[in-house]
Amino acid sequence: MRALVWHGTTDIRCDSVPDPEIEHPRDAIIKVTSCAICGSDLHLYDHFMPGMKSGDIMGHESMGEVVEVGAEAKGKLKVGDRVVIPFTIICGECDQCKRGNFSVCERTNRNGHIAAKAFGHATAGLFGYTHLTGGYPGGQAEYLRVPFADATHIKVPDGIPDEKLLFLSDIFPTGWQAAVQCDIQPTDTVAIWGAGPVGQMAIRSAILLGARQVVVIDRIPERLAMAEAGGAITINFDEESVVERLNELTNGKGPEKCIDAVGMEAHAAGTVDAMYDRVKQAAMMETDRPHVLREMAYVCRPAGTLSVPGVYGGLLDKIPFGAIMNKGLTIRTGQTHVNRWTDDLLRRIEEGQIDPSFVITHTVGLEEGPEMYKIFRDKQDGCVKVVLKP
Amino acid sequence: MRYETERTRRRGHADTATDTLARGLGIFSIALGIAEVVAPRALARALGMKGQEGLITGYGLREIATGIGILASKDPTPWIWGRVAGDGLDLATLATALERDNPNKRNVGIAMAAVAGVTALDVYCAQTLSRESPHPLPPLQDYSDRTGFPRGVEQARGAASDFEVPRDFRTPEALRPYTQPDLPQNPMPSM
Numbered sequence: 201m202r203a204l205v206w207h208g209t210t211d212i213r214c215d216s217v218p219d220p221e222i223e224h225p226r227d228a229i230i231k232v233t234s235c236a237i238c239g240s241d242l243h244l245y246d247h248f249m250p251g252m253k254s255g256d257i258m259g260h261e262s263m264g265e266v267v268e269v270g271a272e273a274k275g276k277l278k279v280g281d282r283v284v285i286p287f288t289i290i291c292g293e294c295d296q297c298k299r300g301n302f303s304v305c306e307r308t309n310r311n312g313h314i315a316a317k318a319f320g321h322a323t324a325g326l327f328g329y330t331h332l333t334g335g336y337p338g339g340q341a342e343y344l345r346v347p348f349a350d351a352t353h354i355k356v357p358d359g360i361p362d363e364k365l366l367f368l369s370d371i372f373p374t375g376w377q378a379a380v381q382c383d384i385q386p387t388d389t390v391a392i393w394g395a396g397p398v399g400q401m402a403i404r405s406a407i408l409l410g411a412r413q414v415v416v417i418d419r420i421p422e423r424l425a426m427a428e429a430g431g432a433i434t435i436n437f438d439e440e441s442v443v444e445r446l447n448e449l450t451n452g453k454g455p456e457k458c459i460d461a462v463g464m465e466a467h468a469a470g471t472v473d474a475m476y477d478r479v480k481q482a483a484m485m486e487t488d489r490p491h492v493l494r495e496m497a498y499v500c501r502p503a504g505t506l507s508v509p510g511v512y513g514g515l516l517d518k519i520p521f522g523a524i525m526n527k528g529l530t531i532r533t534g535q536t537h538v539n540r541w542t543d544d545l546l547r548r549i550e551e552g553q554i555d556p557s558f559v560i561t562h563t564v565g566l567e568e569g570p571e572m573y574k575i576f577r578d579k580q581d582g583c584v585k586v587v588l589k590p
Numbered sequence: 591m592r593y594e595t596e597r598t599r600r601r602g603h604a605d606t607a608t609d610t611l612a613r614g615l616g617i618f619s620i621a622l623g624i625a626e627v628v629a630p631r632a633l634a635r636a637l638g639m640k641g642q643e644g645l646i647t648g649y650g651l652r653e654i655a656t657g658i659g660i661l662a663s664k665d666p667t668p669w670i671w672g673r674v675a676g677d678g679l680d681l682a683t684l685a686t687a688l689e690r691d692n693p694n695k696r697n698v699g700i701a702m703a704a705v706a707g708v709t710a711l712d713v714y715c716a717q718t719l720s721r722e723s724p725h726p727l728p729p730l731q732d733y734s735d736r737t738g739f740p741r742g743v744e745q746a747r748g749a750a751s752d753f754e755v756p757r758d759f760r761t762p763e764a765l766r767p768y769t770q771p772d773l774p775q776n777p778m779p780s781m
Contacts, residue, residue, distance in 0.1 A: 300756070383761045386748070404738045410748035426733035431743040503765065530765065544753065553749050558738035561731065582731030 202590065203257045203341030204569040209247040210577075212258060214567045220337065220345035225272035228349030230283060234362040235339050236261040237569070237586040238287075238370055239396050240463070240511045242577050244330065248464055248487070249513050251314070251330035260287035260327040261369040262339025263362060273350040283353040285339060285346055286538035287370045289325035292351030303535035308348055309334045318514075323535065340569060342590040354542045357550075363557035363587065364549055367401070371585075372545055372556045374536040375401025375461070378509040381532035382457035384409045391415045391446055391455035391499070392432070393492045395423035397585045398509055399461035400430060400559050407431045408553060411457075415449060417442050419467075422582040426559070443499050454501035463510030464488035473518065480517060487514030497523045508533035559585040566590045608718045612670060615715060616660030618708070619653045619673060626650025637701060638694035639687050649683075652676055667719040674716055677709040 205215040220229055238261050243249045263284040269277050277283070290297050294306040305324035309315055312322030315332050325347065328338015336347065346352055356365045375398050382390060390406040392399050395418035406414045407430065416427040417435045424434040435445045446455055466474065466489045473491055480486035496506050497520045506529055524531065548554055561584045564572055572586045626633060627650035630643040639646070656676060659669035684705065687698045739746035 299758075380753075380755055380759050383755050383759060400738070404746070405750075407739075407743065407746050408748070408750035409753065410751050422731045422733050426736050429734050429737045429743075430739070431737070431746070505761070528765075530761070532759075540756075548750065552740045553746065554738055555740050556738065558736040561733075582733070584733075 201342035202566050203337075204259060204566065204588075206244060206252050206256045206258055207254050210245055210574070212245060212570045212573050214569055217257065217341070220343050222268055222270045223345065224347065225270040226348050226350055227270040228266055228273050228277050228346045228353075229268040230262070230264040230285065230344050230346060231267045232262050232264040232339055232342060232344055232590045234263055234366050235259050235341075235588050235590065236366055236369075236371075237340070237572060237576055237588070239398060240329070241573070243464060243511060243513065245573050245577060246465065249330050249332075249511075251332040251335075253331060253335070256328065256330075256335065257337040257339075257341055258328045259338035259340030260329055261366060261371070262327070262344055263356070263366050263369060264344070267343070270349065276350040277353060281353075282356050282358060284356055284365055284368045284542075285327070285344065285353060286368075286373075286542070287326055287329070288352075288535060288538050289327065289334065289336065289347055290351050290539060291348050297351070300537055300540045302537040302539050308352075311335055326535075340566065340588060340590075342566070351539075354539065354546070356546065360549070361557070363560055364555055365546075366587065367397075367556040367559070368538075368542050368545060368549075370536065370538065371397045371559070372401050373538045373541040374398050374509050375403075376405040376541050376545060377534075377536045378402045378459045378461065378507045379405035379409050379411075380541075381507040381509075382406070382459065382505050384411045384457060386410050387412055388457050389413045389415065389450050389455040390457045390459065391417065391496075392459040392461055393417045393496065394461035394463075394510065395420065395427040395432075395434075396461060397559050399423075399459075400426060400584070401556065402459050402461055402509070403427055403430045403432045404554055404556075406459075408548070413449065415446065415455065420579050423579075423584060426584060430558075442495060446499050450501070454499050454504065456501050456504045458496040458500045458504065458506050460492045460496055460506065460508045460510040462492045464490070464512050466491040477517070486517050488512050488516050490516040490519060494518065494520055497521075497527075497529065500527065500529055502527040503529070505530045505532060509536070560587050562586045564588060608715060611711070611715050612660055612666045612719065615670065615673060615708075615712060616657045616666065619657030619660065621657075623650040623653030623655075623657060626653060636694060636697050637684070637687055638692040638698065645683070649676075649680065665719075667716065670712060670716040670719060673712045674709065677705055677712055680705050681709070 201219050203217045204212055206212055244252055266277050266279055266281040288303045289308040290302045290305045291307040296304045296306050303324050308325035309322045311331050311334050315322045325334030325336055327336050354368055379402055388411050390411045392402050395416050403414050414432045416432040417437055418424055419436050419438040428434050477489035566588050569588050575581055576583045576586050626646050630646040633646050634640050634643050656672050660666040684698055684702045737743055
């Protein structure tokens, strides 16, 4: 089959690789009908996340049709089922899964000992996202082996196009969880850093959950226009002071809830701390560039909440913990517990409350994937979200 | 990357980071030029170049003109290249002061190192501008109709109020305000 394969920094190719096979009775194989490039894939593309090996298949946002089912998954899946595959692999049986904390499933990360060394404890296995999370082949491919398939799937009905459903795999529940983590009240101003795909979903989620005002911070005109279309007030950080504008919008009090939909590769050209991060990262003295975290901690209203769906990988410098502690801020973060939210979100899609396909700007074949990584990374051609059709 | 925004002064030009660098070099150019025009004697003395005050004043005027050109022109590329040429001239002039009998030879060395550093920035900026300026910007995509809400934004506001935030995602009771502020009369400020 053809698949997008990681070969090194900014080197992803569309290669021919062996078809996946059932390796365990709980496995299933799906024929991928649609998959997407995620913003967090760019951390692998730029090789900021450790733990990739040449030959790894990329991708963790996929959906398709079940074509083969292992003996132990047959009670929950059958050939022909239409499924979206969540990016977190879950067993459904461990302590954390039973609590709904699927992204920290205790059993699916087959390299849990490596993750435990890095993070203290293992987290869930993820598709196509480094050997720290299990080294599972990803779904930017014609076929995908789904481990623990009896639990790791979202069944979706026929009659709704892939484009409306695909993002149940990651960015929609990720944006939703980011907003839910804020426990939004009708009086709240929610400020969202990053108008990429997760930021766009967080905006829509915050609107649906009834925030008084939603403010988004970015600098790409197309992304800001898309954010505004979704009901957000926009701040172009190249053109105005984020802190001043947020204070102006909140009578000097700051937003109650702040969402970091940027993560480890913040671009904030011109600020002293951003230049500092660039230098330290280049000298391998820092893994992440946490400009957004710093700004959120500074501008957030005392007793407010910082919600962090943006991906961070390692060690961050100069985090103003004095501000966080003295202002009594709450930090909520984590990979998304996808299956915890998807029944509810699928219903909202079916009822027409939201149509997540609004975010798709490019739809191409798998062979064009490597070029689309570059275009997406460089935010060229108005690229916000790329869907691949294997 | 290059984007046209409301504040972008010209189409078909470099990204804002390179623009910012070019502007910074323009301001630096004017500042240095003023110093050379205002205090040529002090500079000549510090560099052991007595008798060349007129030349230093001339160089100062050149710096000011280049700086104004960078800041005022629609396309600063040729002016930045002009700075690169000026840097070469400065380095050549300073090199003549590296004579054995110049007691301030050390100052000349420091000045040459500083000019070399600025030259590197000038070359980087000029090359980036030259690479990007000839290519017209692609047109902006129009996403202003991509609400994501089939029934419109206003209908969507609070549409998920039936959602019950799970207990472990709620603000702990002890951290909630004792009193909730009243809801605003107008849920959205004018935009």
